[in-house]
Structures are given as C-alpha cells and as structure tokens.
Amino acid sequence: MTDLKNIPLSNISMIRNYRDVEPPSEKDTDVMELAESIKKYEVMQAVLLRPDKNKKDHYQLIFGHRRFMASKVAGKETIPASIKEIADDDILELQVTENLQRKDVHPMDEAVAFKSLIDKKKYKVEEIALRFAKKPEYIAQRLKLNDLIPDAQKTFKTKGTSMLMGHAVLLARLTPDDQKETLKNRREFGSVSSLNDYIERNVMRDLSKASFDTKDATLFLQAGACTACPKRSGCSTL
Incomplete structure (x- = not known):
C-alpha cells in the first residue's frame, strides 16, 4: 500500500x-x-521513497533526485512523497520506468537506461522492447549510443547543440579515436548526410586504420586486395 505524505528533506x-x-x-x-x-x-x-530500515522515520529516495535537490535549493523543508516498501532488486527497473515515462526523455538517457537493464538485470533486447512497447531495432539503435565517447555524449545532450540523433548514430559507429578527430574537425555538424559524406571521405576510406591485412587478396576473391582498389583514399587525386 502506498502512502502520500510531506516528508522533511533532512x-x-x-x-x-x-x-x-x-x-x-x-x-x-x-x-x-x-x-x-x-x-x-x-x-x-x-x-x-522507501522506509530506511536502519533509521526510524527516515527514508531512502528511489526516484525524484532532481526534485529533491531542487527543493533544497528552493529552501523547502519538506517534499511530497509516496512511501512504499521496495526490494533492492526492484529499484533499478522502477527508476528506469519512471524516467522513460517523461515526454521529453533524451535518447542518451534511453541508451543508458536500456544498457543498465542489460548489464544489471540481464534483460535481452527483445524483452526490453516488449517492456517499453518499442521495436527491437529502436532499442538496438539507442544501445549503440553508449559507444559514444564522453565528449560526444556531452555534446549530444547540450541544449541547442547542432548534434542530432542522426549525427550521434553515425559517430557511435566510429572508433573512439575517430570520434575524437571528427568532433575536433566538425564544430558544426550540418546535415546528417554531410556528416556521413565527411566520414566516408576522411575516416572509412583510410586503410591505415583497418583492423585487417589490407594486402590480403583472399579477403574478397572477386575484388582482390584493398590496396589495389581504385576507390581507396590513397588513390584519390582530390
């Protein structure tokens, strides 16, 4: 049974x-x-809140962290709270569900939420999709955002940034070093297609960054070795 009370912040x-x-x-x-x-x-x-088992009339905050901190800043002494007995194993899913119910939830927040369910609750993509009424492809795309380096995540979440979801997905496919280089050279991201063109010209065609033997003609028998390809960046005269 849930009880609603005004609880002292202290x-x-x-x-x-x-x-x-x-x-x-x-x-x-x-x-x-x-x-x-x-x-x-x-x-x-x-x-x-849930009751603190170690302190009488004290409670632990399950969700509403920013409301709690903002109430302190606003000089409030109490905060309205629902009080419920909650097991440790249920806390994560409650936090995730509460956060994702917001209308303005950021894709990066979704990414972190879904990853936490996989890492800590051992959920599968299909289970998360069913739980939140999303397609598995939607979940997989959000999960990929966790591959963004911290600077890219920060830029993506900054209000007024020119980095949109499409830009973030493209960056997340790159190695950390390539993400760093791209962020350094692209102060403004422009259209998603222009970023994709930049990556294809400056990152994906750079054979020095390949994780395989580019001289191996057996990689793809019909085409031969990468170094013989006329479309590689090393052959470009531009």
Whole structure:
C-alpha cells in the first residue's frame, strides 16, 4: 500500500540513480531551473521513497533526485512523497520506468537506461522492447549510443547543440579515436548526410586504420586486395 505524505528533506537519504555517476548537484543548471519553478509552483509530482530500515522515520529516495535537490535549493523543508516498501532488486527497473515515462526523455538517457537493464538485470533486447512497447531495432539503435565517447555524449545532450540523433548514430559507429578527430574537425555538424559524406571521405576510406591485412587478396576473391582498389583514399587525386 502506498502512502502520500510531506516528508522533511533532512529525513531523506539518496540512493544513486542509474543515470548518474554522481548524484545531481545543487549547482547543476537543470536543478537550478527546477528550483525556480518550485519556488513559484511547489513540487508538482511526488518523489518515491522507501522506509530506511536502519533509521526510524527516515527514508531512502528511489526516484525524484532532481526534485529533491531542487527543493533544497528552493529552501523547502519538506517534499511530497509516496512511501512504499521496495526490494533492492526492484529499484533499478522502477527508476528506469519512471524516467522513460517523461515526454521529453533524451535518447542518451534511453541508451543508458536500456544498457543498465542489460548489464544489471540481464534483460535481452527483445524483452526490453516488449517492456517499453518499442521495436527491437529502436532499442538496438539507442544501445549503440553508449559507444559514444564522453565528449560526444556531452555534446549530444547540450541544449541547442547542432548534434542530432542522426549525427550521434553515425559517430557511435566510429572508433573512439575517430570520434575524437571528427568532433575536433566538425564544430558544426550540418546535415546528417554531410556528416556521413565527411566520414566516408576522411575516416572509412583510410586503410591505415583497418583492423585487417589490407594486402590480403583472399579477403574478397572477386575484388582482390584493398590496396589495389581504385576507390581507396590513397588513390584519390582530390
């Protein structure tokens, strides 16, 4: 049975959210913005708590980490909360579900969420697709975003960035070094097709980066060795 109460912030401890290496800070921009909203309109949606078995009248925060931090910044003493007995094994899935129910959920947040279910709950792609009413291809594409280097992930999530989903998918297919080089040379991403053209011209045709023997004519018998190909970048006069 779920109970709704106003709980003192001082009686709540945070359980790390799967999305964050560290819990959100009071100085985070989105926390500061939410704090301003809370000052005007209060907390519009209750956080979820479970009783702390080691402290009477104390609770552990399951989800609502930013609402919790923003309430502190806004100078609130209490926060509306649903209180429920929750097993350790159920926390991750509850956090993921709550996050993905938002209308404005970022693809990178989806990527981290789906990966956490695979890593920690041993879910398969098909199971995640069924759980969240998505196609397996959708889940697989989001999972691929986890291959983005940290700088690329940060750029992708920055408000107003020119990096869109299509750009992110293209970058995620590259090695970390190639992603770094592409980010350095592409301050503005332009259209997805222009980024794809850039990658094909400057990355994919560079045989020095191949992970196989480019002189091996048996790789593809009809074509022969890569070094003999007239379409390779080394043969280009442009």
